[in-house]
Amino acid sequence: MNAMIPRATDISRPFWDGLREQRILIPRCQRCSGWVFYPRRHCTHCASHDLAWTPVSGAATLCSFTIARVPTLPGFTGPDPQNLAIVTFSEGFNMNSALTGVAPDDMWIGMPLRPVFDTMNDAGHTRLLFTAA
């Protein structure tokens, strides 16, 4: 696995730093309580700038998925077919991710998922994968 390393910005850094500590921090609007993912400095529901980084458990369900029989990027070639997943957090927002430790035939839309903190390199860059709960 040689995936592209996410490049954190001043806006998103708490999210990526959180993953390194096995915490999932998501911006939440303090005015309308809406969740904002991917991270931004404004609320996409009410435009407020009053957001707070808020921990969530990572409990989610599988919204949709596909098996990429032709890998989308060179870093995703390997013995196991590449899968791509959209997950819906229990809080209601969606995230692009991938499943790990689940065979393609065992994937189904609506299946409960739990987060897997995937350390990508020696520098500790971490991304959020999911597996069957």
Added chain:
Amino acid sequence: MSLTGKAAIVGCAQYRPEKYATAPQMFHLEQMADLARLALIDAGLTLQDIDGLAVNGAHFNEATAFVPAVVAEYLGLQVGFAETVDLGGTSAVAMAWRAAAAIQLGLCRAVLCVIPGRLTPPDPDADPAAFAAAMQLGGHSQRFGAPEAEFDLPYGHLGQNTGYAMIAQQYAHRYGYDAAAMAGIAVAQRSNAQANPEALFHGHPITVDDVLNSKVVADPLHLLEIVMPVAGGAAFIVASDDLARDCRHRPVRIRGCGEQLDFKSPSYARDMTVTPIARAAQRAFGMAGLTPADMDMAQIYDCYTITVLLSLEDAGFCGKGEGMAFLREHDLTWRGDFPLNTHGGQLSFGQAGAAGGMSQLIEAVTQIRGDAGERQLRKHDTAFVSGTGGVMSEQGALILTGA
């Protein structure tokens, strides 16, 4: 708000789709000048008649900014309306209504809309590896600060195939999926291409089994349900009614339009099975005072079979979740009761990059004129044309009628 039908498509030009390896390489400016010349001949207009310009901004080869001015100067135009459209596969549809609106406002009388689609001569000083890397990322930004670079690429989320596949999977989960009926879209369009000598796959019919036995690229999409990028390019001219009367062909009036952008990635859609064409088509039909049942043909953007299915449902040709039954109950060929993508669609005609969506518009014009040859429809006065950019990200609809 309404288009009053005071503008019409009066001229078209389209390069025959060719494989990149064997197609001529031309600078984009040169392609545009050539396509403009061909469209002017088709219309019976002169360069001096053109006083409006709509071009594609993204992926323009010879400039990254000031594109309309660069193009106008190169072509020898002075224009009172200039527009850069960056809406991917719905750019042609978007250009058509913008041109009609500008004409209706009195800003101009004849608008050239043009999108090149052939490769350009390679820069002798450029790094071929960088070019190959850029091609692989397609329309996906890799720039620092781009949300899709930061939150998609580390997980391998990239490009169109997997995005459309995940929409199809979600649809299947909600409403069921008939793989043979879906393959039938590609088969019917390939059948249409057998009556179109310009189509890339003319002379190569296929069966449902061929589609289902072709390689699965991303579940549930087979290779033959996925459009093939080719070299090409196209142009059309929208003119005011008074100019249109003196042109060579039956004017094709732009009677209704709609456009809708809901997201860049369908992952963030409220419901990825309800596509933006729903609102775009509703506006277009409402503006024209016509309904789906009034259409003699549907020229629906077809990057994938799933795009066609969802467009049929969301544009109102059948109910939500009824698309599979609709496919089974109708003959989608030019001979059939529901003529769809009569040129073969991009699936069988070929997709010339962002100009691919112009093939649907030009086919509607060709049919409405009565110039479609072997595949000419007997009833050919009204057409629904759609465009789709990104991963169902941006969609547009036109209602066209013969004058």
